Amino acid sequence: MSAIEVRGLVSRRGEQEILSGLDLAFACGEVTAIVGPNGAGKTTLLRHLAGLDQPAMGRVELEGAPLAGIDPGARGRRISFLAQAASAYWPLRAHDVVALGRLPHGADLSRPARAADTQAVERALHRVDGSALAHRSIDTLSQGERARIMMARALATEAPVLLADEPVASLDPAFALQAMEILRAEAARGACVIVVLHDLGLAARFADRVIVLANRVVAADGPPAAALAADVIDAAYGVGFHHVLVDGVMQPVAWERRQ
Numbered sequence: 001m002s003a004i005e006v007r008g009l010v011s012r013r014g015e016q017e018i019l020s021g022l023d024l025a026f027a028c029g030e031v032t033a034i035v036g037p038n039g040a041g042k043t044t045l046l047r048h049l050a051g052l053d054q055p056a057m058g059r060v061e062l063e064g065a066p067l068a069g070i071d072p073g074a075r076g077r078r079i080s081f082l083a084q085a086a087s088a089y090w091p092l093r094a095h096d097v098v099a100l101g102r103l104p105h106g107a108d109l110s111r112p113a114r115a116a117d118t119q120a121v122e123r124a125l126h127r128v129d130g131s132a133l134a135h136r137s138i139d140t141l142s143q144g145e146r147a148r149i150m151m152a153r154a155l156a157t158e159a160p161v162l163l164a165d166e167p168v169a170s171l172d173p174a175f176a177l178q179a180m181e182i183l184r185a186e187a188a189r190g191a192c193v194i195v196v197l198h199d200l201g202l203a204a205r206f207a208d209r210v211i212v213l214a215n216r217v218v219a220a221d222g223p224p225a226a227a228l229a230a231d232v233i234d235a236a237y238g239v240g241f242h243h244v245l246v247d248g249v250m251q252p253v254a255w256e257r258r259q
């Protein structure tokens with residue numbers, strides 16, 4: 001059984017149709033990258049998978065049960081959502097932001113933390129090299145430092161489904177590689193990992209499966225080499241790509257815009 005799936009998913013914003021009837025199932029133990037041009041509906045798809053948006057038609061199922069019927073607490077323990085470019089407006093300590101990832105497990109920030117929550121928070125901070133930032137106020141961190149703390153918050157939930165929306169957007173090359181290695185490690189422990197990426201090279205290298213969204217539908221879905229083939233991504237992005245082989249991995253390089 002798939003960990004999470006959408007069936008006949010239609011998404012609308014007012015009159016505008018954003019997604020036109022998607023059928024997708026996501027397995028445990030795999031990293032799936034969702035790519036596609038700006039506005040293609042990648043974030044919208046993640047929001048539906050997280051239960052944050054309601055389908056106009058179709059359904060989302062978590063381990064075979066309708067997501068809409070699962071209470072928010074149980075949903076929060078089973079699906080962790082790392083939002084795009086997460087902002088922080090309150091002067092919370094980075095440690096406490098990560099501890100928010102334990103709320104679905106019943107953590108209460110106004111009481112002394114339980115050992116399991118403390119350990120999960122420390123593990124998550126350690127994984128993103130964030131332990132030295134733990135005492136800092138989140139609103140004083142750089143964009144990339146904050147992104148790592150937000151990733152730690154998502155990891156601290158230790159959920160079987162991890163949804164990550166552009167988690168590497170503000171990270172330098174070293175931390176971007178580290179973030180992708182963390183997502184692979186999450187899949188290795190059995191999690192279903194779904195990540196939105198604009199960096200097609202990282203998608204090609206780290207994902208088991210790539211879904212290209214374009215014009216409200218799935219333009220390609222399969223192993224990276226097939227889904228990121230030149231004809232698919234040239235058409236999806238309106239860009240001429242070169243494909244370069246690096247260490248046996250095909251890397252698409254955006255070269256020229258089509259007029």
Ligand SMILES: Nc1ncnc2c1ncn2[C@@H]1O[C@H](COP(=O)(O)OP(=O)(O)OP(=O)(O)O)[C@@H](O)[C@H]1O
Nearest residue numbers: 013014018036037038039040041042043044045084
């Ligand atoms: N709250 C909203 N109200 C109206 N339209 C919206 C809203 N949120 C998203 N949209 C529209 O839905 C479409 C898909 O947006 P979405 O954020 O899912 O795209 P995306 O593929 O994640 O884009 P990007 O790569 O730019 O982050 C866009 O045309 C966007 O303008």
